[in-house]
Amino acid sequence: MKRFVTLCVLAMLCMLLAAPGAAMAKKKIKAGFALLWTIDDRGWTTAHYNGIQHMKEKLGDDVEVIYKEKVLGPDAERVFREFAEEGCDIIFGTTFDHMEPILRVARDYPDIKFEHCSGYKTASNVRTYMVRIYQADYLCGYLAGLMGFKDVGTVGTHPIPEPVRGVNAFTLGLQRGLMEAGVEHGETVNTVAWLNSWADPVKETTLAETLIAKNHDLIRQMADTPDSSLAACAADVPAMGYGTDAASWGAECVLSSAMLNWGPYYVKAIRDFQNGTWETGSYWKGFEANGVKLADFHESVPQEVRDKVLAVQEQLKNGQDDIFTGPIFDQNGKKVLAEGERFDDGQLLSMQMLVKGVQGKLAR
Template identity: 60%
Template sequence: MNKKLQWLLVCITAICLLVPGTSFSAEKKLKVAFALLWTIDDQGWTTGHYRGIEYLREKMGDQIEVAYTEKVRAADAERVFRGYAEKGFDLIFGTTFEHMDALMRVAKDYPNIRFEHCSGYKTSPNMGNYFTRMYQGEYLAGYMAGLMGFKNVGTVATQPIPEPIRGINAFTIGLIKGLDEAGVQYDSDKLNTVVWLKSWRDPIKETTLAETLAARKHDLIRQMADTPDTSKAACAAGVPAIGYGTDAALAGADCTLVSSLFNWGPYYVETVKAVMDGTWELRQYWKGFEQQGIQLSPFGSKVPQDVQTKVIAEMEKLSQGEDHIFAGPLYDQDGKVLYAQGSSASDSDLLSMRVLIKGVKGNIPQ
């Protein structure tokens, strides 16, 4: 008799375990989770992702269930991802580089769940990655600055790795194009002076650095860090600024000419839809203006109308997918040819970029 009871218990347990796993009724909402690097109000990277989440909620809130966790650092990431996987989430996003390895490990253990990783390079059959071509926005900001005749820019750069390096180069390419079109004379050895924070955010150092650049008589200060403090300090020192990530003008830096913005929302909606329709497939997504992965903020009042028109025309081209930013001829700081006329940097070149181009002053710290 005891044995029968045992069997019965085993069967009941098995059924209990199986039922919620297999039943995929039509009313069931897709569960989407995000792990975020910092707090949703960090004014930079995570705020950008959070705007994307809000956009996703606004578009599909009735069909999905969204959850997120803030301040997920590398050491803690695997626990967070595993937790979401165990709770039955169908699609899990790791939104920063340091989530990559944890996400890989969890993705292997849960082959039926889809994973997406932002800004990394590893993939597995159920884990894709995504990023936006922020350098396009930086190129446009540089183009605008060039058209306005700024030729001694100071850049407060973050970490000396390919992404910011790419952005610095794209900005400088735009700057040179703008100056050439405006017919301004310039010294091509020091168009854009780069100083490194060696950190993604550090308000006090950003301020000190911006003040140093202002005192060194740079005519425009470019923010690359997550917090808008570079732009704010530039404004306080009476030098115009260019914002990054989120709109610095909205954060109180009213001298900001323009900011290039992350816009993750459309990508999140597209990916969630793909998972719902069952059309999700592994891909390495890297898009810019053509998919509205990035945007430009409204221009500041000091930007002349004709300059705005030209920049918007250039943005239209990028929206059509015509990205010739890194087309040759391009020279490195010593004047050596990097890409000859007719050739251009491939995506893999861009993703591993470790050289500064002619026009940039400063070096890449080791």
């Protein structure tokens, strides 16, 4: 009898111990991603897809992913609603033009979390996220300046804050590198030509070829695809890539690339939801959160230059971001930031001026 009672007590204890574990079992999260273009676009969407794959590798069976390619602004609301009806717990819009559609859908599905990349509007169930790619842009400019490039031609995308910030950061890095290298240069060191598109391979090639014909000594790619870098290589002109590693797509003349690294954020977003710690707001991190990367250096980059660039990268990883610290002048010579002052995040996110040293206009 005692043995029977003992066994019953042990069985009850096992049930009590097992119950909390069962209650704490993590729910498998279903995540939906609306992608701007195809996963093999070699740029913006490829970077997001790489981030999704990283997240899946890290989280394994904790997450189920569905995605749809070529989700442009006009079609985004339909896709978001489909994701919601298909049982997604969290939905990601991965381009600026998804902002208004994601807000409209979020209002109708208050129990679903929504994440919008590169936007600036939030709601109780909508969070925005972006990485500080301008930090990697700055390092690319610094590298170029240290190597003596003083008449860069930039193939830009849209003259809106994100690309404008990148043009300015690259230029500030370029000017610093030229100064440290003791290279004399003219007032203009970076000429930007706007695509007024995120990706247009034909126009990217044409603009790069036009800049090369005007004797610009390096081509700075900022579009979502590497075609401007490829055009530079075809003309034996060095280039700087953007988004992903342009050299991996055949642009062998690229000195380095400013790379978007979305994986760590996607892991964070799913974990936040899973742990009940998800909250609205705006996420904006850089090297300190492994959100951006610098691609491997071209063999022509001297070791001394590599060391200097990596030293600044290490400062950025440690949270020391002095890129937009005064004095800074706009392209007309007006002081927009006094000595020691710095732009706050609000000013950076709304930036609509070009710094001294840039030739180009913001009007579309």
